[in-house]
Amino acid sequence: MVSGEHPQRVLILGGTSEAIALATQAAQHPDLEIITALAGRTQNPQVPGQVRLGGFGGAAGLADYLRGHNICALVDATHPFAAQMSWNAAAAAAITKIPHLILTRSPWQPVKGDRWIEVEDHEAAAAMLPELANRVFLTIGRQELAAYEPLKALWFLMRMIDAPAPDAPIPPGQVVLARGPFTLGNERSLLLTYDIEAIVSKNSGGTATYPKLEAARELGLPVLMIQRPSMPTAQQTGSVSDALHWILECSQQRREFS
Numbered sequence: 001m002v003s004g005e006h007p008q009r010v011l012i013l014g015g016t017s018e019a020i021a022l023a024t025q026a027a028q029h030p031d032l033e034i035i036t037a038l039a040g041r042t043q044n045p046q047v048p049g050q051v052r053l054g055g056f057g058g059a060a061g062l063a064d065y066l067r068g069h070n071i072c073a074l075v076d077a078t079h080p081f082a083a084q085m086s087w088n089a090a091a092a093a094a095i096t097k098i099p100h101l102i103l104t105r106s107p108w109q110p111v112k113g114d115r116w117i118e119v120e121d122h123e124a125a126a127a128m129l130p131e132l133a134n135r136v137f138l139t140i141g142r143q144e145l146a147a148y149e150p151l152k153a154l155w156f157l158m159r160m161i162d163a164p165a166p167d168a169p170i171p172p173g174q175v176v177l178a179r180g181p182f183t184l185g186n187e188r189s190l191l192l193t194y195d196i197e198a199i200v201s202k203n204s205g206g207t208a209t210y211p212k213l214e215a216a217r218e219l220g221l222p223v224l225m226i227q228r229p230s231m232p233t234a235q236q237t238g239s240v241s242d243a244l245h246w247i248l249e250c251s252q253q254r255r256e257f258s
């Protein structure tokens with residue numbers, strides 16, 4: 001950076017390990033100022049650098065923020081199931097004409113031995129479960145438990161990062177609080193200890209939570225795999241280093257045109 005120049009400001013929409021990795025790497029560049037935006041749902045988020053907590057107030061609110069904070073590039077590194085935020089980001093980028101990139105992991109693909117049943121959403125998964133199993137491992141977010149609450153005859157092992165609110169509707173069973181990554185040994189022993197007969201998972205992709213699917217394969221258990229919601233059309237990558245490269249190019253272009 002030429003002495004006297006201000007760093008170029010970049011907004012990362014976070015909530016994923018990829019967002020943390022990108023913020024960490026981008027922070028090494030003195031000509032960049034990185035802000036990570038989080039919805040504020042997780043307690044004690046571990047994110048390097050500047051963090052902005054809470055929603056923006058829809059696409060228009062995000063557009064105001066991008067303009068008001070002179071953001072030169074917007075990276076949507078939210079979770080593949082955080083569809084509302086991704087649609088807002090695409091709309092805000094279109095309004096402001098600020099360069100926009102989606103950083104997202106590829107979905108998991110079934111391999112030989114997997115017994116996946118692909119379903120559209122939690123309601124579809126809940127409708128199928130009674131015919132499939134009595135004891136179920138739910139590896140979904142605490143805000144998605146309500147769909148399974150009517151299934152009083154089943155028993156659920158529910159793993160999540162933060163506990164559900166005390167008055168939140170949840171199905172019968174046990175809540176386990178844990179944050180990945182998980183190992184194959186850990187997942188195998190969990191499934192055996194609790195006599196699990198089926199798993200419900202979102203197709204999040206990535207390596208941190210993949211071992212549950214390997215354990216299910218080993219044990220021949222069915223997996224109800226919730227499919228990803230539809231996403232806006234935008235420039236996209238699955239690589240943190242490509243995203244960093246893109247940020248550096250955007251900041252260079254902004255510098256040249258200002």
Ligand SMILES: NC(=O)c1ccc[n+]([C@@H]2O[C@H](COP(=O)([O-])OP(=O)(O)OC[C@H]3O[C@@H](n4cnc5c(N)ncnc54)[C@H](OP(=O)(O)O)[C@@H]3O)[C@@H](O)[C@H]2O)c1
Pocket residue numbers: 013014015016037038039040041053054055056057058059061062077078079081082083084085086088141202
């Ligand atoms: N959904 C999942 O399965 C999942 C899993 C792991 C992590 N996460 C992370 O958890 C957060 C919330 O996920 P969600 O599925 O509830 O999102 P969502 O349904 O797509 O978004 C709902 C609203 O939350 C606010 N929001 C979401 N992500 C935000 C962010 N990174 N920074 C600031 N505001 C944000 C926005 O509010 P305004 O309209 O007011 O701006 C958005 O309209 C996301 O950051 C996501 O990356 C989600």
